[in-house]
Amino acid sequence: MKRRFADLHLQPKLSDDEQTENMLRKASELGYRLVAVPLPTISIDVYAKKLMATCHEAKIDFATRLDLKPKTAKELLHQLRKFRRKVEVIAVVCESKEVARQAAKDHRVDLLNFPAIDPRERFFDKAEAELASGSLAALEIDIKPILTLRGPARIRFLAALRREVAIAEDYHVPVVISSGATNPLQMRKPMETAALASLFDMNKPEAIKAVSTTPFSIVERNREKLSPNFVAPGIRIIRRGSDCP
């Protein structure tokens, strides 16, 4: 079976229709079968419909995604209650240790994203990985900083990623590699993204899994949960009506 690839973190300027359309088309041309774009919390449905239509034209699957940026753990819980049933992928942008810890142990969180470039402000350590291994959260790595940083900053960033990936592997936390691209020139083919993962010592099969199987399984799992036939994990309604025993 032909391998399917996904990029769960395209970041076009949603107010710029032309750029958004270009990026979705380009994702299709580069060989992706599934993309996700973080949607603004105030108008999820409006943007989701628009992007789905564009993706349909580009013959690519679209998953709705929300990036939560809470300041406190309490705020995160509130946002999760409010939005979990509305989108297919929930990513938490961990800007503090408190939020990172809460996100790692919550089953409703799909992706843990650490945007900081400074290694001291990235909170994916052994404690975080242990919490994440008990829930369903995956570590999301954006390749955009690898392309945009230069010199010592990139060296420090790659060293931090290398440490995080090793910890994730030790604690069996799945890793998802996304582009984080804000313009079409920052987008790379799936195999090129996997090749860039070798810079932080991810082996090729693991890197390919991080751009194919892992993101697909997150989206498929959540689509099943959001389906009206879902009852509980492993239980779903397969038939309704009077002929059911």
Add this chain to the structure above:
Amino acid sequence: MREKTRRRYLALKIDSDQKFSQKEFMNAVWEAVLRLYGEYGASKMGLTLINYNHEGGWAVTRVAHTEVERFRAALASITEIADKPASVHVLMVSGTLRALYRKARTSSFKP
């Protein structure tokens, strides 16, 4: 006795609004390789430009077969050529030039 070096031929596509000369393109490629792997790593790559099409924005390069993934990573790290925004994508990889051009005939890439 020393084993014969196996090589891989890569067809590359330059993604940019601008056109670049062969020299500008190769400068960007060498710079990316040197930034990521240094002179020692670059020396093991055996990088050679085989063909360059200025108008079509494509190139064919040759590298040692053990270095294909490193070369792919170096190409992916290119964000500008001659100070203008650009990216480089690998279209196909092949063991011989003849096979590369044969594959190209059946794809959108027309050398």
